[in-house]
Amino acid sequence: MALPKSSIGLATKALAVLHKDIRSEFRSRYAINAILLFGVTTLTVVSLSVGQTSLQAPVYSALFTIIMFFSAMSGLAQVFVKEEEAKTAVVLKLTSDPTPVYLGKLVFNFLLLALLEIIVAPLFFVMTDAQLKDPLLFIIIQLLASIGLAGATTLIAAIISKAGIKGALFAVLSFPILLPLLIGALNGTTKALETTDGLYSAGTELKLLISYAVVMITASVLLFEQVWEE
Amino acid sequence: MYTLTVENLARFFGPRLVFKEVSFSLSSGQSLAVTGRNGSGKTTLLRLLAGLSSPSKGKISFSRDGQKLTRAEYRRSTSYVGPELTLYDNLTAVENLRFFATMRGVELDANSIERILADVQLAGRGGDFYGAYSSGMKLRLKYAVALLGDPALLLLDEPTSNLDEDGKRIVSEIIARQTATGILIIATNEKEEYGFAQKLYRVGD
Numbered sequence: 001m002a003l004p005k006s007s008i009g010l011a012t013k014a015l016a017v018l019h020k021d022i023r024s025e026f027r028s029r030y031a032i033n034a035i036l037l038f039g040v041t042t043l044t045v046v047s048l049s050v051g052q053t054s055l056q057a058p059v060y061s062a063l064f065t066i067i068m069f070f071s072a073m074s075g076l077a078q079v080f081v082k083e084e085e086a087k088t089a090v091v092l093k094l095t096s097d098p099t100p101v102y103l104g105k106l107v108f109n110f111l112l113l114a115l116l117e118i119i120v121a122p123l124f125f126v127m128t129d130a131q132l133k134d135p136l137l138f139i140i141i142q143l144l145a146s147i148g149l150a151g152a153t154t155l156i157a158a159i160i161s162k163a164g165i166k167g168a169l170f171a172v173l174s175f176p177i178l179l180p181l182l183i184g185a186l187n188g189t190t191k192a193l194e195t196t197d198g199l200y201s202a203g204t205e206l207k208l209l210i211s212y213a214v215v216m217i218t219a220s221v222l223l224f225e226q227v228w229e230e
Numbered sequence: 231m232y233t234l235t236v237e238n239l240a241r242f243f244g245p246r247l248v249f250k251e252v253s254f255s256l257s258s259g260q261s262l263a264v265t266g267r268n269g270s271g272k273t274t275l276l277r278l279l280a281g282l283s284s285p286s287k288g289k290i291s292f293s294r295d296g297q298k299l300t301r302a303e304y305r306r307s308t309s310y311v312g313p314e315l316t317l318y319d320n321l322t323a324v325e326n327l328r329f330f331a332t333m334r335g336v337e338l339d340a341n342s343i344e345r346i347l348a349d350v351q352l353a354g355r356g357g358d359f360y361g362a363y364s365s366g367m368k369l370r371l372k373y374a375v376a377l378l379g380d381p382a383l384l385l386l387d388e389p390t391s392n393l394d395e396d397g398k399r400i401v402s403e404i405i406a407r408q409t410a411t412g413i414l415i416i417a418t419n420e421k422e423e424y425g426f427a428q429k430l431y432r433v434g435d
Contacts, residue, residue, distance in 0.1 A: 016333060091315050
């Protein structure tokens with residue numbers, strides 16, 4: 001069985017992990033169902049509660065962030081939990097370098113969050129009386145928040161995947177780490193709801209979200225090998 | 231020429247000693263059968279050699295032409311097949327092979343895949359989901375994945391369990407090929423299986 005060896009690079013391996021996870025997910029729909037069910041359910045509860053009552057922008061921002069955060073918590077850990085529960089983590093460890101595994105799963109989690117945003121955000125504005133004053137700022141804030149959220153939660157998912165009480169541990173460990181990101185996302189979303197001054201009005205929030213994503217992803221890439229190998 | 235050296239290896243689970251003072255050395259073309267009663271640590275030893283856990287004491291080194299391999303090189307040169315290993319149930323055999331080939335840095339074209347599947351007598355079943363395979367067929371596909379990239383060190387835990395006569399013949403061919411060029415370690419208590427190896431090592435005594 002002599003096979004030609006090639007120099008398949010990091011990006012190709014990371015894409016292979018992403019492709020495999022997308023294919024698996026569309027066949028099982030485990031994480032998508034969990035995330036969307038939670039997102040749409042909480043959105044419905046919010047809509048039934050506040051209905052078309054006019055609230056202040058910070059309140060709408062808080063409601064939207066709560067929906068996104070807890071929906072994400074219900075599904076993002078699955079990238080590694082699924083590997084441990086299906087006992088495929090062992091063979092993945094034996095055959096793969098850690099970095100492409102982290103990067104592939106990071107992009108998968110980001111795509112999952114993007115899908116959640118695409119479905120939940122329009123529904124939020126239809127089902128509540130929230131007015132979006134700056135759609136571009138809103139999209140950029142949500143995009144950066146999703147990158148940071150995916151970066152942090154992918155590493156935390158790897159840490160908790162071997163634990164007994166995975167769900168609770170994931171939320172408990174994630175919350176303090178995600179606090180700066182949540183503050184940036186909350187304030188940035190509030191500004192997108194109440195001002196039309198463009199990106200300059202949310203300079204601080206944008207800087208915070210960009211810095212958070214860069215620091216979190218860099219630190220996660222560096223730490224992942226230790227987490228994955230142990 | 232690859233050389234695997236194991237020196238004074240010991241493994242504890244909490245306060246319980248599984249084994250201690252395990253030492254041996256193997257070079258390309260050599261094979262070893264690890265035997266011992268249930269719970270003596272055969273699988274634990276193989277997991278240590280595969281890099282899936284760390285020894286409590288002692289050290290494992292793997293070198294090529296006298297040059298010690300890094301951890302990443304060690305991983306790329308080693309394959310492990312055992313009952314605890316599972317491939318992806320909701321991927322087909324071909325999808326599993328393609329995925330693990332990419333992760334091991336091996337390029338596979340359609341002909342290579344057909345040949346690999348034929349080697350383990352799974353020709354024509356590449357489009358079936360791994361989860362739909364019988365336990366014997368799953369083990370054959372695990373062999374196909376383990377042999378991607380021609381590993382220098384092949385670790386087999388109970389290599390023929392769940393296999394029919396054809397399957398056992400495939401394993402004996404794989405073992406013959408591995409011992410011609412690489413290092414082979416088998417963990418087993420089956421006489422038929424440790425008969426494949428040149429040396430015998432009993433753990434837990």
